[in-house]
Amino acid sequence: MSWLSDLFGPKKPKSADLARERLTVVIARQRAENGPSPDFLPALQKDLIEVISKYVQVNPDDISVQLEKQDNYEALKVNIVLPEFTMR
Amino acid sequence: MKTVVVTSGKGGVGKTTTSASICTGLALRGFKTAVIDFDVGLRNLDLIMGCERRVVYDLINVVNKEANLHQALIKDKHCDNLFVLPASQTRDKDALTEEGVEEVLKGLEHQGFDYVVCDSPAGIERGAVLALTFADEAIVVTNPEVSSIRDSDRILGILQSKSRRAKEGREPVKEHLLVSRYSPKRVEEGEMLSYKDVQELLRVPLIGVIPESEIVLQASNQGTPAIHLTGSDVAEAYLDVVARFLGEERELRFVSYEKPSLLKRIFGGA
Numbered sequence: 001m002s003w004l005s006d007l008f009g010p011k012k013p014k015s016a017d018l019a020r021e022r023l024t025v026v027i028a029r030q031r032a033e034n035g036p037s038p039d040f041l042p043a044l045q046k047d048l049i050e051v052i053s054k055y056v057q058v059n060p061d062d063i064s065v066q067l068e069k070q071d072n073y074e075a076l077k078v079n080i081v082l083p084e085f086t087m088r
Numbered sequence: 089m090k091t092v093v094v095t096s097g098k099g100g101v102g103k104t105t106t107s108a109s110i111c112t113g114l115a116l117r118g119f120k121t122a123v124i125d126f127d128v129g130l131r132n133l134d135l136i137m138g139c140e141r142r143v144v145y146d147l148i149n150v151v152n153k154e155a156n157l158h159q160a161l162i163k164d165k166h167c168d169n170l171f172v173l174p175a176s177q178t179r180d181k182d183a184l185t186e187e188g189v190e191e192v193l194k195g196l197e198h199q200g201f202d203y204v205v206c207d208s209p210a211g212i213e214r215g216a217v218l219a220l221t222f223a224d225e226a227i228v229v230t231n232p233e234v235s236s237i238r239d240s241d242r243i244l245g246i247l248q249s250k251s252r253r254a255k256e257g258r259e260p261v262k263e264h265l266l267v268s269r270y271s272p273k274r275v276e277e278g279e280m281l282s283y284k285d286v287q288e289l290l291r292v293p294l295i296g297v298i299p300e301s302e303i304v305l306q307a308s309n310q311g312t313p314a315i316h317l318t319g320s321d322v323a324e325a326y327l328d329v330v331a332r333f334l335g336e337e338r339e340l341r342f343v344s345y346e347k348p349s350l351l352k353r354i355f356g357g358a
């Protein structure tokens with residue numbers, strides 16, 4: 001039977017090909033989700049400090065930039081603490 | 089001293105089988121080697137190594153200072169320079185702590201061990217994380233099958249974020265892919281992913297391919313690591329893995345399937 005179908009049978013789609021396709025998607029998604037935070041964050045933080053310093057005096061430590069992951073979206077959270085004496 | 093974790097995410101893929109053969113292979117090469125069972129609550133390595141009747145103390149006893157390393161390490165029955173540190177059968181998984189494991193590894197280094205092989209439990213929880221925390225190298229055991237491959241990818245992510253090397257920003261843990269329970273026949277028939285597929289999906293350097301073989305059951309029945317069953321395909325494949333681990337070049341074996349001739353297929357034959 002098996003050699004007969006080997007010789008004459010139609011080519012069935014191979015299940016291994018299907019597995020490969022599905023895994024390619026799954027792994028790409030997994031790596032995007034679990035991967036390290038994007039490496040532009042420190043640079044963004046530096047730029048923000050520069051821009052904001054033009055207007056108010058801030059301490060580099062008073063600016064935090066974080067990427068927060070929700071179920072199906074990401075939020076960029078920027079937190080800037082202004083020194084009290086600039087408030088008028 | 090080098091610490092090597094044998095890990096996978098998914099259960100039952102061959103971590104313990106691999107740990108037993110690799111620690112034996114390293115010992116046969118003359119390295120003073122210890123193998124630690126991290127599967128707290130489900131100890132198995134002692135059976136595979138064939139030392140179950142000599143277990144008195146375990147890893148948790150050492151961590152809790154109820155026994156010292158000398159008392160807890162069991163000398164292997166085949167190799168003088170190989171020692172087994174069994175897992176505890178306690179149900180309390182929290183008994184193992186990061187500090188405790190670090191202490192045990194320091195103790196082993198102090199005793200002049202060259203290699204410590206850590207047999208990880210399945211999963212991505214505490215036990216599996218502790219087993220990989222102090223790793224210098226990782227052998228990721230993967231079966232050519234969808235869930236095993238996905239889980240291997242997850243455990244790679246954990247290696248890259250939770251190991252000490254990652255956290256301290258040192259050179260990353262050196263990763264090796266070991267494809268196990270491989271059936272060249274089924275790959276040929278398109279029913280199983282090839283080792284090349286697995287390697288391309290996970291993008292980790294391949295350290296070897298272990299064929300699916302009844303030898304493994306035979307070895308575990310006897311309590312002898314499969315690498316000792318010389319002449320068998322599994323033993324040879326593990327010897328190659330150890331050689332590659334030590335930096336030697338070995339061609340891949342047992343990965344291609346010779347189709348039986350048409351006559352043989354019609355008339356049968358062994």
Ligand SMILES: Nc1ncnc2c1ncn2[C@@H]1O[C@H](COP(=O)(O)OP(=O)(O)OP(=O)(O)O)[C@@H](O)[C@H]1O
Pocket residue numbers: 096098099100101102103104105106127132208209210268269270298299300301302304305308322
């Ligand atoms: N190359 C192989 N060929 C055939 N059977 C194998 C092979 N490798 C492992 N096995 C079998 O698969 C089963 C699981 O092996 P093993 O205990 O090494 O896996 P494990 O990853 O340590 O499992 P766990 O996650 O439960 O700790 C055992 O029955 C073993 O005999």
Ligand SMILES: [Mg+2]
Pocket residue numbers: 103104105127132207208209
């Ligand atoms: Mg195991």
